Amino acid sequence: MALDELSVVLKARQLVNEVSPTIFPVDVNPFLKQANAVVKEQGDLAENEPGWSFQSNGKHYICINKFDNAERKRFTVFHELAHIILGLPSDHSSPTWSYAKKSINEIWCDIFAAELLLPYNLFKPFVDRSDYSLDAIGKLAMQFEASFTATGSRYAAVAAGPCAFILAEKGIVRYPSRSPVLRGARIWIPPKMELPMGSVSARVRNGKAIDGAEEIDPELWIANWNRDGVMLEEARHFPKRDQTLALLWLEEDELPEPGLRDRRTHEEEEQGLAELDGILPWPGKRRRR
Ligand SMILES: [Zn+2]
The missing domain is CATH 3.30.450 (Beta-Lactamase)
Structure with missing residues (x-):
């Protein structure tokens, strides 16, 4: 199935259904488990680089910027989960807060993340x-x-x-x-x-x-x-x-x-x-x- 906004939303909702969060702020851990992913804090990322992820031996590693605030870190984890689940490559060339030059893949990952954060x-x-x-x-x-x-x-x-x-x-x-x-x-x-x-x-x-x-x-x-x-x-x-x-x-x-x-x-x-x-x-x- 070719990816479009509807399939992005459907995949996010499918995952939300599997995890069925009942309390908020939504706990990220069950989502990580579902995606076989773990989070590592990284101290040497640039100020404008909130995170990235990679795969090793079947496990996904989400690296987040140690110096970001808690809310930003949460969003980064959900955003990187989107990259993993949707299989979309990252394009983090422009600062993530900026919408002026955001690529479509990044927008989809943000939409996916918002579906999980705000079920x-x-x-x-x-x-x-x-x-x-x-x-x-x-x-x-x-x-x-x-x-x-x-x-x-x-x-x-x-x-x-x-x-x-x-x-x-x-x-x-x-x-x-x-x-x-x-x-x-x-x-x-x-x-x-x-x-x-x-x-x-x-x-x-x-x-x-x-x-x-x-x-x-x-x-x-x-x-x-x-x-x-x-x-x-x-x-x-x-x-x-x-x-x-x-x-x-x-x-x-x-x-x-x-x-x-x-x-x-x-x-x-x-x-x-x-x-x-x-x-x-x-x-x-x-x-x-
Ligand atoms: Zn991204």
Whole structure:
């Protein structure tokens, strides 16, 4: 089977099912056992090199940077497990925190790692109970000992309502993660777009202090909107890496009626991830006006 995002997610979920973690932060050890892998701390890795892995006599060795913090080490172990299980070669030529030049294999390993760190069954109930806010995402990141970006992307990926988590670097959107309802409604946030002028994200990147969410025109973010409406946006900027993180959400009745939805299809949306989450793209009980 050729590898694509769907098969990466399926393989991760298969492994999560085998290990069936019941508590969080998720214990990495049963996953290591399942993959016949052990972890070694290494003291001579470069500052930007979180880890690598190799095989010897049928056993996998994951070497992690001794000087990284605990959260980073956890992610590295899960990321290297992905390389082992998916059989994908490493391309760690650009710094792992950077999304600007990340290769597709590395993105898949990150997605795989996030599935293990934030398992659907454990994570989703917390997402469903939370209010949309970056604070809520930050709290979940701490509870699950995962990075803010991984938690935010996964938050949108499993959220029941219409929301999206945006990761931008150097003012360019690198990774828009949309909730199943948004994907189902064919709401399209173009990757590689510039942070839209007037958006909260663009303003916080320009040094404006904005606390909490603001109402904005959905057209700022959504390429195929073409109607009235209100969207909420909350954003934070991290100047050191020039990264901007944003949460976008709207009321469900702001979404276009099914008949009016843009019928264009996009590569990313052909992969059936919405169905995988067990959430139908459109709730059956939705009434037509
Ligand atoms: Zn890698």
